[in-house]
Structure formats: structure tokens, C-alpha cells
Amino acid sequence: MAENIRMPQFPEPYWRDSVDLPTFPKLKESTNVDVGIVGGGIVGITAAYLLAKQNMKVALLDAGVLLNGTTGHTTAKITAQHGLIYDEFIQHFGIEKTALYYQACIEAKKLIEENIKEHDISCDYKTEDACIFTNSNTYLSQLKAEKKAYDQLDIPSELTDNIPLNIPIKSALIMKDQAQFHPLKYLKVLVEEAVKNGLEIYEQTTAVDVEYNKHPAIVTRDGHRVSCRFVIEASHYPFYDGQGFYPTRMYPERAYVIAIKTPKKFPGGMYLNAESPTRSIRNVNVNGEDLWLIVGENHKTGQGKSTMDHYQALADYAETHFGISEYVYRWSTQDLTTLDKVPYIGPVTEKQDSVFVATGFRKWGMTSGTIAAKTISDLIIKEKSLYEELFSPSRFQADPAIRKFTSTNADVAKHLIKGKLEYTNDNIKDLAPDEATVTRINGQRTGVYKDMDSKLYAVDTTCKHLGCEVNWNSGDRSWDCPCHGSRYSYTGEVIEGPAKESLNKIELE
Template identity: 50%
Template sequence: MSNDQLNGKLPEHPEPYWRTSVEFPTFPSLQEDIDVDVIVVGAGITGITSAYLLASVGLKVAMIEADKVLNGTTGNTTAKITAQHDLIYDEFIHNMGRNTARLYYEANMEALEFIKETVEKNGIDCDFTSVDAYIYSVSDKYAEKIKKEAEAYQRLQIRGGLVDSMPFDIDVKNVLVMKDQAQFHVTKYLVHLIDLFQKSGGQIFEDTVAVNIETGERPVVLTREEKRISAKHVLICTHFPFYEGTGLYSTRMYADRSYALAVKSQKKFPPGIFISADEPTRSLRSIMDNGEELVLIVGENHKTGQSPVETMDHYRALEMFGEEVLGLKEITNRWSAQDLVTLDKLPYIGEITSGNPNILIATGFRKWGMSNGTAAALLFRDMVTGKENKFEKLYTPSRFYAHPSLKNFLVQNANVVGQLIKGKLDSPNTKPEDLAKGEGAVITLDGHRKGAYRDDDGKVHIVDTTCTHIGCEVEWNNGDKTWDCPCHGSRFKFTGEVIEGPAEKPLQKYDYTMMDNLTSEDSGY
């Protein structure tokens, strides 16, 4: 198949494989005030695992989800369970010290072992497979970086090291393996944990949006529908924290997007999980789907709202890579994911701010949520039940490592200012009548910057492009048909509703017809 023939094989609409291959339970929205021991906000891997663990020790636990369970970042993962998180250990040793770097490895390996033991103990059919993890370079620059990472493995006594080759038709310069890692079918695993959680008396509410917290000895989570949930402990397991307290998390993280394809390949996939050290990143793993092998091809990351090309071009780049390396017979799914990166690349897990032991937060997993999310749940269990945990100081959100944190704080927030100014100076020439069905763009209407999308029925949807978080100008994402903010990663549907925070309010919507003037609609706030 030539590159010319590749065009058009991409599925028309994004849909993550993990959500199309499992039947999900459904739950009602919260209809009344409730009182529990623990309220878990967010039904991804961190929230579900935390809820399962705490209900298992006899606590009264409720979990709420703004959308549907497993419809967020966890449902868009690669589902690798590994402590090999790109080239990170040499950097951690230099910035934070050997002991901290070793603790990070141990925390993620303990999370892997917990998942393995949970699968075996409960007989969960989720395709859990032990594999080795490989990181490779195709350039001399990254070959040297991999060599330094291998030295860090030795210092930290990580099982693995440099190997001579990789079982792919890729001309590599260097390869580093981490032994005894794993992969699984994440939604099969978590749907089973949901069932176990309910059997322990746990409650789950979907379409229930948390908007604020009243702090105190028994904090109260407030919902958009004005329901109140009081608890001894609140666990904020949303992707971006819906409540920041005084933690200023939007200034201490940035959002990064990446893209994924699930494909049927002509070549058999070798055992292992693989990722490139070079940019643009290429990540690979296999899936067994009803006895047929699929391969996940992931990569093309960039800051949210700051893609240098149209977002569909990222999918096409992965498609071409897959054809060159594996030969493609079919692309079954495409989707994208968003991840949050902290100032020092360690997740923030623990007290939301110092002195708030009953409001805990987990965020900033930097694309490695299967292990870090599980590690967060294990830490939460111990913090809630008063048990000592050696990883509490490692992950605490109040930590500060001067070299990476100060430098990255200045860089990231300078970027935000730059994006804020850039968006205000943009003067597009596109008009609503220029748009074809299924096409969106930033337009100029009556001298004002707006966003427009023409749906498949021909209706034009107009929104204000000013993000409701701090006022940056959103950009059109043609791959996912969303409005994405380049400052802090907020994302909105083409109709203006919030998909991902930190924005809490929708974009202002307008009524538009070809014959009528533009008029503001009620945007719901």
C-alpha cells in the first residue's frame, strides 16, 4: 500500500478502542443530598481503584462522575503498566537525588504488582500480560541519552539495561529494556473493579458535576444541580482538579495531547511494549481482540491548542509510520488523549494544600496513568485509614525542587502570556458561509473573532472563542472537532460545552442564520 493509498483509511470519527470493546454499566445522576465516609470525584483508574480499596476496608464510599464512567483520560490510554516512563531516571537523579528516583520506580512497580495480584485474586479476564518494555533511539543525540539512562538504571538497581537490537524493521541506534513490565485491557479490568466496589456497598453517580467544595472538618462537595455530598474525606481524581484550593494547579501544569490508532497489521507484532526516545514520539503495543491481533500506534504529542499542523495530520503521520514498520491492512479506531505534566514531572498526589488532610488530589500523571493512578489509589487508601506510606513525601503536591520547578514555572507561564497575546492579535478572514459540512474554523463576524462549525445537517454553530478560564483564545481541533485552549488545556465541544478543565463555564454561544444578525444565546451560566 503506497502513501497515496493511505489517505482515506482513517475512520471518520474518533472513538477509543477501549470504549468500543466493552459493555459499560450505567448509573443514575445524584438526586439528593448524601453523607458518606469518602466521596471520590472522577471515575477513571484512580477514582475507581480508590473507591474499590476504601470500600473493601468497610468505609461508606460514593463516587461521582461528570460524564460517564471511563469516558475520560483512562478510556483514551495505551494501557501500558510500566515504570519505564520515557527517559526520566537520569533526570530525576540529577534534579532530585538518587533516593527520590528509586522511590518513584518502587511506587510504580508496586502499582504494577497490585494490578497483577488483583487480576489473579479475582480472576479478572482483562488480557493481563507480562512483557518487557523497550525505549529506543533512531538518532545519535538520543542514543547518547539512552546510554545515560542505562547508567541511571544501574545506579537505581532497575532490572534491565542496553540491548543490541529490537525486533522491528526500524534502524535503531540504541535500545534500553526494562524487564518484567505489563499490559492489559484497562476497561475490562476497571469494569470488574466497579462491580466489586458495588458489591461492597459503594454508590456510583454519573452525569453529576462537582463544582466546588465547602471546606471544614467534614468538607462538602457541591454539584452543579445544587446537591450536597458531605464526607470525612474528599478524593479529587478528576483529570484536572475541579477544585484547586490555593494550590494554583493551573499555573503548575501544562496540558499535552497525543494521538492513537488501532490497526490490523500485515506483520506479526513481537512480544513487548515499545516507545521511541526521539521526537515525534512513537509508542507501540499489541491487543488481542476476539482472537485477532491489533496494534496500537501512539505519538505526535504537542501542547494542547498549539499544534504546528492541522490535527488530522498527526493521525496521518502515525498512519504512514505504521505502514512503513508494520504494513497496514485496516485502521479500526482513532482517538486522541490529553495528559497533564507537572513542573518537575512527578505527579501531584496527596493533600491539595498543606493543612488540608481531608481533601486529597491526584493529577499530573504525564501519560503514565496506569501505574501512577494505581499508586495514587494505594497512597490514598493509606492516608485515609491513617497508615504510614513511604511514598507520601515523594508525591506531595507541596514539594518544591528549585531547579526544575522554578525554571519550568517561568517557561510555562511565559508561554501562557505569549499565547494570550497571540490569540488577541489574530484576525482570520474566514466567514461562516465558507465552511463545508463537518468543517470548523476561527472566523471574523461583524469585526469580532468567533468560532464556527457547520454540522452534517448544515447548521452553523457559533461560539465566542474566548476561553472562560483566564481569557485566552481557543483554536479549532479538526481531528476531534473541539475547541482547544492553548494556555491551560481547557477543551470545549463545538457547541461550547466544557469537555476538560480548568475552565468550568461553557463558551458563549450565539444564534446564527445566513439571513439574520448574530444574537447571543443563554450559555447556561
Template identity: 50%
Template sequence: MSFEPISTPFSRFPKSVWLSSTEMPSYPKLAKDIQVDAAVVGGGITGMTTAYLLASKGLKVALVDAGKIANGTTGHTTAKITAQHDLVYDEFISHFGEEKARLYYEANREALHFIKNLVTDHAIPCQFKEEDAYIYTTSEANIEKITAESKAYEKLGIQGGFLEQAPLPFRTRAAIVMKNQAQFDPIPFIKHLAHAFIQLGGQIFEQTTVVGVEKGIPATIKTNDGHEITSRYVVSSSHFPFNDRNGFYFAKLHAEKSYALAARTEIGLAGGMFINADTPSRSLRTVMAGNEELLLIGGESHKTGQGMCTYQYYEALHQFGVEQFKLKEVWYHWSAQDLFTLDKLPYIGQELSDSPNILIATGFKKWGMTTSVTAAILNSAIITCEKSPYEELFSPSRFHADPMVKTFILQNANVAKHIIAGKFDIVYRQAEELHNDEGAVVRVNGKRAGAYRDSDGELHVVDTTCTHMGCEVEWNEAERSWDCPCHGSRFSYSGNVIEGPAKQALAKVDLFVKK
């Protein structure tokens, strides 16, 4: 693979350093009905690890993905393998007690060890490197939070502790370190798992969109091309659960976007992985691109579809890199989207009591490298009737009044606000006004529509009503996509689904515009 820098500061379409560095094989589209022991929907690290583990235990397994495997969140991560998931342990002790907070840490620590052992045993060339993980603050207002988190580490027996100055080239007011964590490149890791899975008799199908499942034992998965997969077990690892019957999950999850760039800098990191406790968020680690060590800078989170001009987030990361690390040249930039649950614990396990053979894994709140493996280990254990200490902790049917009720009210009030705002939004622009490579919400025949004129001058016009729950999508300039501010569905400029929960494309609007 070549490692050429992109145009400075940002190219028209983002690209991830991970997906640019490793060529993945292609797999066929499902072309007939099949029958298996277990079907895994979603080809990121969660789904691929789940499929690999189940095949290792002797099950006949098929994995299907709506696009290409590893092309979703896994290919757009910062790829930190750590149990340090922001300042969560003091909060978890407060909400759930020490025992459950410790179980959360142990589950993610075991996931780290699983990845480390697999990489070591199979000599996977994926830049795996053990590093300490740090949370730091440059604000006096957050010192107390970091102090409280350090006390939580002591209670839970987590190796690390409080520091005043993190090993960074700028001043910090306080920091906390978690020892012996790791970072890697996830794509060679997924590539190895896929190969091993095929060797175990597994089947992978790309460009195969699942549109629903008929519950029962066995269950029947239905695809958009009319083919069916009959399976004793179904595991939804497709980011947003594809089988969200009666809106069970959309009210319990919200989507957030974050951004990253990889760049050459004059000042580098001496080691370690970093994230701040402040707003806006900043994440730091190194990555090798060929023979060049780049600094990966991430952050700038916001709810999907609720950002303003999305280029501003890349520009803010670029400016931070210039100020703190003397950034010289941006090589890659990309964004990621992930889901948050009401209580910040992922939903992993049996979906509902009336369908115990359908399992889910979602809500990793941007820490999917360990929680994805945790989900794979837990779901494969449930399917093979093995005991796990984590089943109750991550159960999708759990209920914690504190903090779930408050978060539920706030999140759904936010959704209601955007539904109403979108319907009554006054639009003045006309599609004819758009220049090449420009998109906007426009008015067509007196109605709201979305238009994008590509670099060749061709106009693409779509209905801006999201096909999931009827919210109005907004234009994402940096990604050239239509994003839903209610539940995080994303569509290409021509209306095709990029990310769910929506399953159907945006309707096209007929418009003849004289160039």
C-alpha cells in the first residue's frame, strides 16, 4: 500500500489511515437461501470475533454485512485497546456499586488479554503495542473529577493512579494513568480473523443487507434481495440492532459523531495514549504509516446530524495539532459514529425473553476495541451454554432507575425537539443555486428536499424525511452525507443507507435543472 499525504488541509472525501494501509479481500454476496447453526449480522470487530469464536467451538456459522467487512466503525476508530473508558469508574460505583464496576473493568481487561494473546500466538502484524493510558485535564474545574476517579481505581484494584503532570509536551493540571493497556491497527487483526474463520468452515457474505428477522427456533433472517438465512441463533452486531421491533432500542440509544486526523508533527509523543476530561474532547496516540510515525488526534464529539458545518471539527483538531505539536502535514482524516446507552453500559446478550436465540451487541460509546471483544466472548458463551459472570451486567433487559430514567427523558426530549424543528424549518434556497460539489436543504415545488450537485455538475435530489421514524435529515458537508439528528441514520448524497437504524433509502425527488 502507498502512504501519500492527502491535500492540505483536507481532501474532498475523508479516508481512514487503517483502511488505507491494509487491503482487505472481497467476499461474495449472498445468492441463495442457506441454513446454519448461527448467523452473525455485521462484519466489524464485534461480528468477526463472534463468528470466529463460534466456529472455533464447532458451529456452522455465516456472517453477513451490508457493505464490506471492517468498513464501518471498526475501520474508523482510534484503535485504543483499553479498559480506561473516560472517567467512568467513580460514576459506575455510585450508580451500580463496587462489584459491578469491578466486573466492567475485568471484562474489558480480559478482552485486552484476548487480543494480546491472539496477536502473539498468531504473529499478526497489526502494530500491537502495550502503552499506558492517561486521562488528563488542563482545567482546574476537572481536577476534582480526576481525583475521585483515582480513588475509584484504588477501590477496584486498578493499577495506576493520580498524576499532576501527564507525559505531554504541554502543561496539565491533573491526570490519571491506567497501566499496561495497548493500541493496534484493527484491520490486519480483522483480516486474520476472517481468514481463520473461513479456514474453520465459516461463510462471509458482503453487500448483503438484512431487513428483518422472523423469530422462532430456528429464526429466519430476510435480506433485501429476498434470500433467507435459517439459523438456530442470530447475533446482531450491526452497530444499531437491525431487529428493533416496536422501537425497543431507538428510544434507549443515541448516536454521536467524532473526528480524527493523522498527521506529521515536529513534536511527537514520548509514549502513551491520552484523552482529556475537558470539552472539547481530545484523543492522542501514535500510528505508523509505512516508515513514518504520525500523530493521531481525535475528538470533537457531537450528536449525529446535530453539528453545524462539519468541517469545523476537523479544523479544530488541526488547530490543536498546530498549537501543541507543531503539526506540519495532514495525511489522513476521517470520522466515526457510535451509540450510547442510557446508563453507559453496552447492551450485550439475549434480546428479549420471547426470543432468547436472538442476541445483540451495541452501545459501545466509542470504546469498541475492548467492549466488542467482550461482547463476542459473552454472546458466544451464551450460545454454547457456558457460564459468564458478565451476563447480568450487560443484559439488554436491565433497568437502573438511576441514571436511566433521567437520561431517557432528556434524550427523547431532544429527539422530539428535532422532529418538530425539522418539520417547521423555513427553507429559502433553490436547487438551481448549488455550485459543483455543494449540498444543501432546498425547496422543490414548495416542499423541503435535499440536493447535492456533484463535481461533474449532476444534481442529486432526495426527500429529506428519514425512512426510520420520519425526522428531517441534515446535510453533512465534510462527509457528503445526509444525517438524521434523531436516531443517527446516515444516507449517501444519492439517498442510499450508510448507517442504520434506517433500512430504506431516502426517496428520490424528480427535478430537471438546466445547467
């Protein structure tokens, strides 16, 4: 990469930087509503919009501010092409359930289009073909098998060896007429419309539990209660597990995004490679000029090499194939994958059918999040949904779930033990500004970060969820748990669950 082109010092998503969002107060007293929603992303906002439209009294709570979680850090593709999945799903679930999965994705796309049309939302919505490509001989047969699955499902598609993007490929599978948009411009209008219909929104309000009496109640960190008939957990990771054992049935992964300008004109389309490391490519038009979004470098949260190396790998890829004239944004995102790659959408457990969960979108949250909101809203209003069995969180497929269950939890156990046995003796005095280390202070594993003003922040690195040891994420200046994906700021506050409490702070002498 050219020496005079600098990577942005701090991560910030284009979506949030380009929209002014409304602010809302903190919940200061207990309240009573029909539906309590926790999480201000695409699931929570869409569900709140749909339910408020049906004259239901709804309260939406967010631990921080609206649209600052996964939705605010998305790639924002509206597509049913979720990687090479349809041939795999047909093998595991059969043709009918696989067809239903595709139908759910297309229904989500149509619902987004209907909302945009109804409210005349200017959100950069654009129809584009989605494309999975490969330059590896290993994946040629998989693309052919996926094309066969598309044909069985009547998915409009094309298998080709030529795409308009100037990168080397051996084959590409195109799914016709998908879309992309600016998710925050879209969701901002849904927020405004829902508020007109009576939606109550409370920011800086952390939900920590759900209690049952006759009806469920959301309990906040400040001790307030939101009593309701139904609860929707739209918090990315379920803050209330309900003994559904979600930490054992999902694993978290991070991915990285750079937004760049190049000398080349973007040819249209949305692209994703089949092989690893992941490379996803789309554009954003800003004031008549293309920003190229280069996405990828997936890895399990809290594991692997320095996170800045992932940004650099994307930059090297972009420079090699497209050239970089300006490096405008960088950010990262986190998502959860279920045992069978199908999201968990529905009652948190079979016996707790008044509490709904939506999670495990595997980085395809625009369609999965929208259909989650529609499915749960239908279950609340109509007491039924076409997709309730497909997405049921209580399902357990023997193949491949048992193997995934074993490997996922073996990985957690490995990192739990490794973190406890790991010995570190780094010298804090050697830290440069904006660096962190893990060391021992009075025999206790301690994470220490030195900020740009050389002020030190020390935390106990034991995750408050289930006791794994967190690791430093240099790209986002956070402490990340390698077991279940909890993330904390360098001062120890929770950024992302399932953890609910901050890391213990350590006093440095």
C-alpha cells in the first residue's frame, strides 16, 4: 500500500458517520406494556415498528444507543445468497425446509422494499446481483453442486466464468436481483414511524434478567421492571438464556471492513468468495463517488493474530487488485453462528413461549433480522408463523449438530484452560502509548492498556460470563473473550454480551 495512504486511527462505520440519529432518555421508573423489546438493531426496531403498527403498546430498551451494535457495523447486503449453503441444507434438512429458508429470505427483502415504498425512504436502495466466486479448483465442484441446488429451488441464477470485477476467478455463481442499501437511513425512518404509533424507547438502559410471575418482566440493571405480556430478545446475544444453553449452541466470529476509494469505477454487483480467507466486495455511493467496501478475515472472537493484521490483509488485497487512492473508514463486526447455520428465532425454550429470541444470523442480519422481526411479530399477533418450525430455537438436528456441539464446546474448554495456565511476565514500563499487555500483578492475570496520553488502565482479565480469560483486540481497543464472544472496553465496561457485568478494575501502585 502506498506509504502516504494512512489507515484511520480509530474504527468507525460509514453507516453511523453518515446519519444523524435521534436520542432517547434512560428508563427511570418501572413501566407496563404489551411487548418489551431489548436491543435497538434491525430486529428490535423492525419488530417494534410492526407491533406498534398493530396498536400494541411497545417499549424498546438498549444498553447503549440505537443502531450501534451489529446492525450499525454490517455490510448491508439484502440477499438470500448466504454463502454456499443450499446444497448443504438440502442434504441435511431436505428440499422443503430449504425452500422455506429461501422463501423467508425473499419475504424479508420484499418487506424491506414495501416499507421503503410506503414511507418513501431515501436509503440508497439498489437492486444488484449477488455473486459467489472462486479461484480455487477445490471449490469448482461445490459451485456446480450449489447451482444444481438453486435449480431445484427455482432460484434465478447463472453459473459463469466471467464477472465484471477485475480479479482472477475460475467460476462464479450469480443469484439474480438481490439488493443493497443504507441500513441506518432505512431504520431511522422506521423508528420515527413507530414512535408516532406510540413506541417508547429507552437508551442507556441495560436489561439483566427476565422474571416470571403471571407474565414476564424485564429487569434492568437499575432495578426497574418492564412488565409485559411478551419479551423479545433482540440483543444479538440473548441476555436471558432461560436454560436454553445458548452459549453451548453458538460460536462468535469477528470480521473486518475497510472502506476505500480507488482509481477504478465500481462495476456493480455484490461479491463474495467461496474460499478462506473471506473476501466480500460491494460499493457505497457517496456524493456521486464510489466507496468500495472490502470485507472479510473471519476468525473466532478473542482468538488468532493481532486484529490490526486483519485490516492490513484486506488493505493488501484491495491494493493488489484495485489500487487504493484513499483509505476512508475501517470497522469490525461480530456475529454468531448456530450449530446447523440456521438462525434461532422463536420462544427461548419450549416452556417459555412468552419470551422470544432472535440470534445466530451468521453475518446475514439484514434478511435474517427482518424475517426474525416478522416471524416473532406474527407469533405474537397471530399466534402462528409459516417459519416457526424452521427457525425454532428448540430444534436439534442430529446431523451435523452433534459434531458441531462437541467441537464448539471442546474449543471453549481449551481456551478456558489455556487462559488459566498461561504465564505472562510482560513489563508494563515497556508499553508504548496505545498498546496493551497481559501480565501478572500480585499473582493475578491482569490486562493493562496505555492510552495516547500515557494513562494506564488495568483490569482483571477474567470474563464475567463463565470465567474464561479475555485477550486484547488491538484493532478495536477492546478485551475480547475467546469462549463466548463477550467484549469489554479498555476500561472494563461491557461492549457486547453475553457478559452483563464489567471486568474488575485493578489499582496500579
